[in-house]
Amino acid sequence: MIYYRLPFSDSIFTVNENSGQQSVSFVSFDEGETIDFYGKPEEISMKDFRDQPVFSDFLKTELLHFEEETYSDYQKKLDQVIRFIQENHLPKLVISRRKVLSFEPEEINLSETFLNLCKSYPNAFVYFFVKDGKCWMGAFSELLGKFHPSTSEFETMSLAGTLPNEESWSAKEIEEQKPVTDFIRNTLEKYSENVEQSATYDHFSGNIKHLRTDFKAKIKPENLDEIISELHPTPAVCGIPKDFCKTAIETFEQHPRNFYAGYIKVETSESVQYFVNLRCAEFFSNAALIYVGGGITAESSTEKEWRETELKSEAILKNLSLVKPGE
Template sequence: MLYFRLPFSESIFTVNEISDQKSVSFVSFDQCEIIGFKGTVEKTNFNQDIFSGWISTEFLEFKTENQEDYHHKLEKVIEFIKENQLSKLVISRRKSLEFENGQLNFTQSFLNLCESYPNAFVYFFIKDGKSWIGAFSELLGRFNKKTSAFETMSLAGTIPVNETWTDKEIEEQKPVTEFIKNILKNFSEDVEQSETYDHISGNIKHLRNDFKAKINAKDLEKLISELHPTPAVCGIPKDFCKNAIKNFELHPRNFYAGYIKVETDESIQYFVNLRCAEIFRNAALIYVGGGITAESSPEKEWRETELKSEAILKNLSFETSSNFKP
């Protein structure tokens, strides 16, 4: 099953699974795994309570990377960044939450996320023993089938909404913008770029630039493959940073920092899968990360990931009764 809501929409959608057309796909960070939903995208009333007890898979190892371990890892990351003169390397961690005496109410959690993040793509799915829930507003790409117009954005730098930008966040966002602009120029002769502005997402904000260009439909998938993963979730140079991530992160990212493809008759949209959690029958794994630079403070980066985890944690809803049946 799959339910989702598009940014700034009040409608909830599902896939009716009555055709062979693949309408929605979840692509993992390393692009080695794809979970697809075939059928036509259609609106739904979504009037059924769905619980984590419906999931067959249990999470058995409740070990979370603590602050001391995270600090120690980031000290090595910062040293690596300096040695290799990298502008940025994105490092993630996982935070576990055990469902001690209850079950996660997917329905209410999903609705909570919709209310908290009106500008986000919000979703949850259960399929083949796997389940994820998330809400994030970074657009990897949007293609209009009628006009061939393509839109994307550069989104990076994170601070609480009431704080002021520092050089660290400004310098972190610049290479993301340059990376996207340079790739778009290979696919279009006319690339429009907006000014940098604040992008509010709940209790935090990011720096953002918008891009518009006209491209050939046959180039769309190649363009997306070159954009992913952007420096906002990986680093620059891309392949070098992807290998570094494997060395520093002890866990697989799975669908975290991958992307979600949604195709309808009018458009194809690709959303970056951040602010998300992997849900098990008895627990949740919340995935969070941050862009590390030579000027990063491990203490500040820890606080930033804690802040990001609240995007999911504060919206999860639980039922204490154990008498749920699918």
């Protein structure tokens, strides 16, 4: 099953998997795993959605023997990462961690959690799926790409740097976003002679904000897959240079990212959209793993980076619907 809501929409869609048309695909960070939903997207009424609630006890997989990374562990790892960045003169390297939430003897009402995310993040793509023994949910607004077949126009964004809404940008966040912007522009200029770039502005997402720059370009339809392949993973979820940083991530992160920082392809009659899978969690019958990360630079503070990941985890934590069994 899958349910999703597009940004700035009040409509919830599901996929009728009786037809052969591919409409939604989840691609893992390393592109080694894909979960496809084949079928025509169908809008589902709020009443029908609430009348068929899904709880965590519906899930067949239990999370066992998980040890959460402590602040001390994270601090030691980031000290190594920062030295590595300085030695290799990297502008940025993105490092993630997983936060565990054990909810036994309570359960999670997954359907209500999805609706809470929809309400809290109106500008986000929100999804919830259960398939092949896996359950994931997320809400995020970073667009890897959007293609309009009728006009051949391609849109994307540079989204990086994170602070609480009330704080002011420092040189660290500005320098963190700049290589993301440069990378996207340089990639698009390989495929289009006219790339439009907006001014950089604040992008608010719940309790935090990011720096955002928008891009538009006319492309050839046959180049779409190649452009997406070149853009993923962007420096916002990986680092620069891309291949070097992907290898470094495998060295420093002791866990697989799975679908975190991968992307989701959503096809409609009007467009093909690709969303970066951030602010997401993997659900089990007894617990949830919340995936969070941050862009590390030579000037990073381990304390601030830890706080940033804690803030990002609240996107999921604050919207969980916990219930006692039998309620």
